Amino acid sequence: MLMSSRAARRRRRPLEAAGRRLDRIARTVLPGRHPRRGVRGDEPLRVLLPRGLASLAKESGIGAAIRHQETAVRALGHEVVTNPLRPFDVVHLNTPFPDTPLLAHWARLWRRPVLMWAHSTEEDFRDSFPGANRVAPLFRRWIAHLYRRGDLVVTPSEYSRGLISRPEYGLRAPVRVLSNGVDTTFFRPGPGARRRLREQLGLGPEARVVVSVGMQLVRKGILDWVEVARLLPEVTFVWYGRTDPRMLTRDVERALASAPPNALFPGYVQAEQVREAYCGADAFCFLTKEETEGIVLWEALACEVPALVRAIPIYRDGMPDGVLTHQVAGDGPDFPGRAAEKLAALLDGELADLRRAGREAAEGVDIQQIARTLGTLYEEVGAQPHRPAPGRDG
Known part of the structure; x- marks a missing residue:
């Protein structure tokens, strides 16, 4: 038994060593892995709100929430980036689609903080589409898997925080409440x-x-x-x-x-x-x-x-x-x-x-109020501007 466990450890070591070598190569080759040199603390962040499969949700509440986040990011004076292949400093992930864990892994490869928005729960998935009630427990396991990919989980209400904080979600990252907000300069009483x-x-x-x-x-x-x-x-x-x-x-x-x-x-x-x-x-x-x-x-x-x-x-x-x-x-x-x-x-x-x-x-x-709180969340996860690698456009 002892010899078997030692052999298992020996088999794992080459893989672990290879992983460390790949990480060292990534640190050297990938642009923008480190904080930009000589930047001011108030320099704008590049905030990634990836399009990808999120475009499928444009007519839903999640689509509206993403648009509100873009407005809040710009209200803070930061730059919105939609292409994950462009340099970015922090990422917002919003949808329960298959590209979300890939984008979270990509951000981790670059050592960028991930804000994972928890819009969905098992409860609000039920009574939605054909067969939804049968697969709702599977959906809950899937979104729990996604939410665990975040450095910070953001949910729009205390009610939803209570739901996703239950043991079956298994969240370890902090969960913060931030309303999706509303643009009260646009949505306001209109004469006529x-x-x-x-x-x-x-x-x-x-x-x-x-x-x-x-x-x-x-x-x-x-x-x-x-x-x-x-x-x-x-x-x-x-x-x-x-x-x-x-x-x-x-x-x-x-x-x-x-x-x-x-x-x-x-x-x-x-x-x-x-x-x-x-x-x-x-x-x-x-x-x-x-x-x-x-x-x-x-x-x-x-x-x-x-x-x-x-x-x-x-x-x-x-x-x-x-x-x-x-x-x-x-x-x-x-x-x-x-x-x-x-x-x-x-x-x-x-x-x-x-x-x-x-x-x-x-x-x-109002979105302006939401923007101020969003700024404190960036501080909490340590989001900061990053420099491009020599010879690369950042």
Whole structure:
């Protein structure tokens, strides 16, 4: 037994030695492995936000979060790099796609710190795409593997931090909370939006309009949303956002096919049109069943549209009913009726006006505020400018 263990150690030594030799070669050959000489401490960082497979998520909340990070990076005076083959000083990784661990390994090869954004959890993967519930435990193991590749894990809420801090995720790196934020200079009340929205939808000036934004998923509450529209035929309901038809579950397909005529589905639209919808609507109805934050809710609050949401834990605990939003608790067959009743009360002005409070809360997570906290995260992981190797452009 003793001889066997010694032989195993001898077999491993050549591999270990080869690994050390490769690392020494990498230190010599690869450009930019060491801090730049003679640079000031306030010199801008080159922050890698790789495109890669992340482009597949551009219509999702993760895509919005990446765009917000780019804005925050530039607000700090740093440079955004999108090509991992260009010199960089720190990397943000956001997506649960197969290129993420490769990019993390690439950053480690260059000895660059990795900020791993934990947008996803097992809970918010469920009730999304066909077969999602069956593979949700595997998905959790996969994202846990990804999150363990970070020097720092960043998640958008205390609620999501609690989820990914459970033992089954096995995280060893520090976990920090940083909201995805909202651009309150862009998302803000707009004069004339009410009239323009109704003209665009072909409605009369007094028509009541309720909007929601997101992918067409069970998790996002679209099944209940369609039923609420059915119960309030005098109100026009508009859902902005789409899901690839090949990824729709059967119950969502049926809901979309049988939706009442007062439920409209314009699909994915640009940010300017979403802002018009928020500003011109009478209410924002967000019946999502699970979120790690919900960027669209912050956008709606920034535009001062009255909001009705499902009282899921992140909203029930983080913004209790009647503080920033009005809420309806629970699920099940009676939920659409209770939601429709409360939404009607909101539209009739029978509930408290929370618009100003919502706007002030959104200003608290404005991207400029987020940028300042992001700067402290760079300091925590030791991100610093790096020099190019002699004769190489850095």
